[in-house]
Amino acid sequence: MSLPPGFLDELRTRTSLSQVVGRKVMWDSRKSNQGKGDMWAPCPFHQEKSASFHVDDRKGFYYCFGCHAKGDAISFVKETENVGFMEAVEILAREAGMPIPARDPQAQQKADKRTQLVEVMEAAVQFYRLQLKTGQGGEARDYLAGRGLDAGAQERWQIGFAPAGWQSLWDALTAKGISEELILECGLAKPSRQGKKPYDTFRNRIMFPIRDAQGRAIAFGGRAMDPEDKAKYLNSPETPLFDKGRSLFNFAPAREAAGKGGTLIVAEGYMDVIALSEAGFPAAIAPLGTAVTEDQLRLMWRIADEPVIALDGDTAGLRAAMRVIDVALPLLEAGKGLRFCLMPEGLDPDDLLKSQGAGAMQKLLARAQPMVDLLWQRETEGGTFDSPERRAALDKSLRAAIGKIADPFIRSHYGLAIKEKRWALFNTRKPAGGRVWQPKGTPEAAAPTTRASLLAQGNSTMDEILREAVILAVLLTHPAIIPQFEDALERLEFLDSDHTRIADALLRHMEAEDLRATLEGSLGPGPLEKLFQPRHVTLCPAVRSPGDDEVAALCVAEEMSKLHARRGARREIEEAVRDAEAMGDEGTTWRLGQAAEARNRAERAQNEDRTEFEIGANGARISRDERLRLDSLLAQINKGNTSG
Incomplete structure (x- = not known):
C-alpha cells in the first residue's frame, strides 16, 4: 500500500x-x-x-x-x-492518534508530483536571489542593509526580491520549460480573471524562503516594498507542499540549535527570527502569519520542552500571547510547557537587539514568565474584586480556564498555583510580622525573642495565643479537616505573628501530600517547633491522637468558638467600660453582665458535667455540693468549740 x-x-x-x-x-x-x-x-x-x-x-x-x-x-x-x-x-x-489514509492507487504519482513541485520552488528561490542583485533590487538591498543584514546574512537566509512586473517569475520559469500547471500548483502565480496569462503572486516584495523539516523550499513570505500596499507581509497560499498551520519558519536550523542546548524562541515574524539568529540566538522560529496552532505547538515540543514565546510589547503582542494560552492549555503534559517573554512597550525582538544588544535580550529570556502567570494576568488585569459576586465570577472564569487542561496532574498543579495567587490578592489580614489591632491600653506584645516566656505572656491575651496554637496544631495534625475551617481560618485574627504565617501557609498548601514537610520548607522549622512546645498543645487529645478526624474537628470548632466568644466579650466589656466612664447607667451594667455570661457559656466545654457552681470571694468557681459540705463541716466544728 x-x-x-x-x-x-x-x-x-x-x-x-x-x-x-x-x-x-x-x-x-x-x-x-x-x-x-x-x-x-x-x-x-x-x-x-x-x-x-x-x-x-x-x-x-x-x-x-x-x-x-x-x-x-x-x-x-x-x-x-x-x-x-x-x-x-x-x-x-x-x-x-493518526488515522491511516485510505489506499491511494495514485500515491506514487503524487510522490513524483511532490518532487517536481519542490524543484519548481527551488528554481523560484534562485530567480528571486538573482533579482536582488540586479538594478531592480537596489531599493530592497538598501532596506536590508538598513535592517542590519549584510550580503553574508542575505546569502545565509537566501533572501531574494520579486520584481514589480506582473509576469516576471512566470516568464522566467516557463522559459525554462517548467509547466504552467506546476507553477500554479506551487502558488507562485494566479490565473487571470480577464482571460490573460497568469500573473505572479509576489510582486515588488523582499522574499524569504520557507523550508520544511528536511530543508526543502515549500513556500515564500514576501515583505512589501510599497508602504501603501494593503498587505505588509504576504505568505504563499496553501499548496500540496505547504500547510500554513503545520509549518514554522526556520524550523530545521532551530531544531539543530535547540538540540545543542539553545533556548527555543518563538517570535512573531521573519525579521525577528533572522535578527535573533544573527545575534546569537539560532534556535528561533516563527508561525507563518497566523496564530500558533496545535500542530505547531507539537512541533515545538518535539524539539524543546519549554519554548519561550517572545512577542511584541504592545497590545497586539499581548493578545497574541493570550491566544497561545488557550491553544496550549488542553495540550499540556508533564515537562511540556511554555514561558512568555514580553518585549518592552513599543519594541519587537529586532528593535530590542538593535537598540540594547544581545545582553538585554538574554536578560529578558532569563526572566520569562511561566504560562500560569500570564493566565492569571489575563483573568485579573483591570478587574475590581471588591464584592463576593465579582470574586465568584473570577473563580468561575479561572475554573473554566484550568478545566481545559486534560492532564489531571497538570490541572492539579495549576489549581494550586492559582490558589496561591488568589490568596495573595484577597488576603486582607496583616502581613506576617505586622502590627495586629489591639484595644487601646492593651500592653504591647512581647518581642519574638521573649514571646515564648510565660512571664512575657502573663497578660490577658495569653490564653488566646494558646488557643490559637491549639487550633493550628490540630489542623496541622489533621490536614483532612482544614477545608471545613478554611473560611473561619481566613477571618481569624492571630495575635502571634508566627501563628499568622503558619495559618497563611496552611491555607496555601493544604492540599500538599506531606503538609508538615511542606510548611517546614516554606517557613523553616522554627515556627512549627515553637507551635508544639506549650503543654496545652502537647496534651491536647486531638494532637496526641492524629487518627481521629472527627474528634479533631470538634476540638477546633470548640476552640474557635471559645476564642471568638472571649474576644467578643473583651471588646464588649472594654466598650461598656468606656460608656460607663461617660454615663454610668444601669444599661451599661447589664451589658457587662451579658458579655461575661456569654463568655462563660462559650468556655464551658461540651463534655463538662452538669454540676452547679458558685463564685467564691476570689473569683474562682466552687461546686455547690462541695460548698454545702464544707459549710456543714465548719458548723459542726464551731458547735463543738462552743459546747466545749
Whole structure:
C-alpha cells in the first residue's frame, strides 16, 4: 500500500523516538541527557553491556556504534516487533492518534508530483536571489542593509526580491520549460480573471524562503516594498507542499540549535527570527502569519520542552500571547510547557537587539514568565474584586480556564498555583510580622525573642495565643479537616505573628501530600517547633491522637468558638467600660453582665458535667455540693468549740 505524500513526515514528527525505544531498553542515566533528547543505552540488537546505542530524539534517528544498526522509529518497530513496514506504520500511527489514509492507487504519482513541485520552488528561490542583485533590487538591498543584514546574512537566509512586473517569475520559469500547471500548483502565480496569462503572486516584495523539516523550499513570505500596499507581509497560499498551520519558519536550523542546548524562541515574524539568529540566538522560529496552532505547538515540543514565546510589547503582542494560552492549555503534559517573554512597550525582538544588544535580550529570556502567570494576568488585569459576586465570577472564569487542561496532574498543579495567587490578592489580614489591632491600653506584645516566656505572656491575651496554637496544631495534625475551617481560618485574627504565617501557609498548601514537610520548607522549622512546645498543645487529645478526624474537628470548632466568644466579650466589656466612664447607667451594667455570661457559656466545654457552681470571694468557681459540705463541716466544728 502506498501512502500519501507527507504522511510519513508527519508521523515521524508526532512520534517521540526515545519513547518508542524506551520500551525496549534501559537508558544509561549517567550518559543520557533527556532534556536535550540525547539518550544512550545498551544496544537491543546485539548482546553488550556498554551503552553504545545512541538515540537523537530531536532528529528522530538512532545509531549503534557497536553493530552499526541505524534508522528511525519505523525501522526500530520493524526490527524489534518483527513486523512489516505497513504494520510498523500502523502501530506508530495508532499511538500518535493518526488515522491511516485510505489506499491511494495514485500515491506514487503524487510522490513524483511532490518532487517536481519542490524543484519548481527551488528554481523560484534562485530567480528571486538573482533579482536582488540586479538594478531592480537596489531599493530592497538598501532596506536590508538598513535592517542590519549584510550580503553574508542575505546569502545565509537566501533572501531574494520579486520584481514589480506582473509576469516576471512566470516568464522566467516557463522559459525554462517548467509547466504552467506546476507553477500554479506551487502558488507562485494566479490565473487571470480577464482571460490573460497568469500573473505572479509576489510582486515588488523582499522574499524569504520557507523550508520544511528536511530543508526543502515549500513556500515564500514576501515583505512589501510599497508602504501603501494593503498587505505588509504576504505568505504563499496553501499548496500540496505547504500547510500554513503545520509549518514554522526556520524550523530545521532551530531544531539543530535547540538540540545543542539553545533556548527555543518563538517570535512573531521573519525579521525577528533572522535578527535573533544573527545575534546569537539560532534556535528561533516563527508561525507563518497566523496564530500558533496545535500542530505547531507539537512541533515545538518535539524539539524543546519549554519554548519561550517572545512577542511584541504592545497590545497586539499581548493578545497574541493570550491566544497561545488557550491553544496550549488542553495540550499540556508533564515537562511540556511554555514561558512568555514580553518585549518592552513599543519594541519587537529586532528593535530590542538593535537598540540594547544581545545582553538585554538574554536578560529578558532569563526572566520569562511561566504560562500560569500570564493566565492569571489575563483573568485579573483591570478587574475590581471588591464584592463576593465579582470574586465568584473570577473563580468561575479561572475554573473554566484550568478545566481545559486534560492532564489531571497538570490541572492539579495549576489549581494550586492559582490558589496561591488568589490568596495573595484577597488576603486582607496583616502581613506576617505586622502590627495586629489591639484595644487601646492593651500592653504591647512581647518581642519574638521573649514571646515564648510565660512571664512575657502573663497578660490577658495569653490564653488566646494558646488557643490559637491549639487550633493550628490540630489542623496541622489533621490536614483532612482544614477545608471545613478554611473560611473561619481566613477571618481569624492571630495575635502571634508566627501563628499568622503558619495559618497563611496552611491555607496555601493544604492540599500538599506531606503538609508538615511542606510548611517546614516554606517557613523553616522554627515556627512549627515553637507551635508544639506549650503543654496545652502537647496534651491536647486531638494532637496526641492524629487518627481521629472527627474528634479533631470538634476540638477546633470548640476552640474557635471559645476564642471568638472571649474576644467578643473583651471588646464588649472594654466598650461598656468606656460608656460607663461617660454615663454610668444601669444599661451599661447589664451589658457587662451579658458579655461575661456569654463568655462563660462559650468556655464551658461540651463534655463538662452538669454540676452547679458558685463564685467564691476570689473569683474562682466552687461546686455547690462541695460548698454545702464544707459549710456543714465548719458548723459542726464551731458547735463543738462552743459546747466545749
